[in-house]
Amino acid sequence: MIEVVPRSGPPEAMNCPAVICDACRRQVVGKGNIIWAIKVVRSDEETRQQSPVYAAHKGACDRGLEAWLKKQYGPGWITLWEEMGTYLRQLLHNAEHSFEEDAEGEYHRLVIKQPGNDPHIEIPDGSATH
Numbered sequence: 001m002i003e004v005v006p007r008s009g010p011p012e013a014m015n016c017p018a019v020i021c022d023a024c025r026r027q028v029v030g031k032g033n034i035i036w037a038i039k040v041v042r043s044d045e046e047t048r049q050q051s052p053v054y055a056a057h058k059g060a061c062d063r064g065l066e067a068w069l070k071k072q073y074g075p076g077w078i079t080l081w082e083e084m085g086t087y088l089r090q091l092l093h094n095a096e097h098s099f100e101e102d103a104e105g106e107y108h109r110l111v112i113k114q115p116g117n118d119p120h121i122e123i124p125d126g127s128a129t130h
């Protein structure tokens, strides 16, 4: 998850935006995966639903996170993945360009469905693997 990590020490205390692994709670540096779940829709009239977006190290962390997401959302939902670098580049682009600039695309209303449990309690521990 994108978080703001407090830092103390010289030259001054700071708040540092960072990607933190939702499986092992350590910083993701370089390669990582962004994972979320969506409800499969059968028609354009159906409201699209999505989980919050999570981040994980590649390997045991992302596999554990995906297994946890599947358990949280159940049948009718699928998980989607994106490389962290690709996701962050697209996020920065969309922070600087509005969807209205895209005359050909259609952007759908989205409902974020929170998981039933706190992920930091329920996700299997992948911290011993890296």
Ligand SMILES: [Zn+2]
Pocket (backbone or CB within 6 Å): 021, 022, 023, 024, 025, 026, 056, 057, 061, 126, 127
């Ligand atoms: Zn991790």
